[in-house]
Amino acid sequence: EDQVTQSPEALRLQEGESSSLNCSYTVSGLRGLFWYRQDPGKGPEFLFTLYSAGEEKEKERLKATLTKKESFLHITAPKPEDSATYLCAVSGINKFYFGSGTKLNVKP
Amino acid sequence: SAVISQKPSRDICQRGTSLTIQCQVDSQVTMMFWYRQQPGQSLTLIATANQGSEATYESGFVIDKFPISRPNLTFSTLTVSNMSPEDSSIYLCSAQQGTGNTIYFGEGSWLTVV
Numbered sequence: 535e536d537q538v539t540q541s542p543e544a545l546r547l548q549e550g551e552s553s554s555l556n557c558s559y560t561v562s563g564l565r566g567l568f569w570y571r572q573d574p575g576k577g578p579e580f581l582f583t584l585y586s587a588g589e590e591k592e593k594e595r596l597k598a599t600l601t602k603k604e605s606f607l608h609i610t611a612p613k614p615e616d617s618a619t620y621l622c623a624v625s626g627i628n629k630f631y632f633g634s635g636t637k638l639n640v641k642p
Numbered sequence: 643s644a645v646i647s648q649k650p651s652r653d654i655c656q657r658g659t660s661l662t663i664q665c666q667v668d669s670q671v672t673m674m675f676w677y678r679q680q681p682g683q684s685l686t687l688i689a690t691a692n693q694g695s696e697a698t699y700e701s702g703f704v705i706d707k708f709p710i711s712r713p714n715l716t717f718s719t720l721t722v723s724n725m726s727p728e729d730s731s732i733y734l735c736s737a738q739q740g741t742g743n744t745i746y747f748g749e750g751s752w753l754t755v756v
Contacts, residue, residue, distance in 0.1 A: 566743045577734050577747035625743050634684040
């Protein structure tokens with residue numbers, strides 16, 4: 535069954551405490567893996583697209599990596615404004631599959 | 643990247659009424675989609691809005707409840723019909739653009755049914 539699983543469901547960090555979010559997938563015919571940031575009551579904001587194992591993308595304190603079965607979103611020295619839900623999505627042959635998200639809370 | 647505008651951004655609706663959400667993209671796109679996100683949940687695809695033809699609905703969603711129009715390559719509407727409190731949700735318009743297969747989202751329309 536095609537699915538996307540994100541872990542942990544929630545993550546509390548102190549400001550400056552680096553960590554990683556995980557997205558594992560079992561989707562046939564991978565056409566891309568996507569990371570989004572979502573603030574409460576808002577639509578998802580696009581962050582990264584990854585297409586092949588070994589690929590990496592960076593944006594400010596965020597770095598996304600991809601292997602054959604999972605992706606990591608590394609957050610380096612996070613700030614309170616990084617608090618949000620981070621969604622992972624995988625594009626298969628016919629549709630997108632979304633994970634349930636990781637809710638990140640960064641405390642000052 | 644595509645810029646997607648939705649309206650209304652938020653509304654409180656009476657049970658039994660219908661509401662139409664509009665979605666405008668700043669450039670022509672091939673694929674447009676409508677998602678629902680209930681509180682604390684991930685995104686659920688309602689349908690793919692097809693330009694010039696009937697939308698393609700996912701299992702559990704029907705045209706009578708969620709009629710969709712897409713008259714051109716930049717605009718779509720979703721109507722939520724005969725609303726009940728269970729329809730309280732964020733409704734998201736999205737569009738797929740470019741060779742990279744990425745989909746972009748609007749800001750969402752937060753509907754509360756009372």
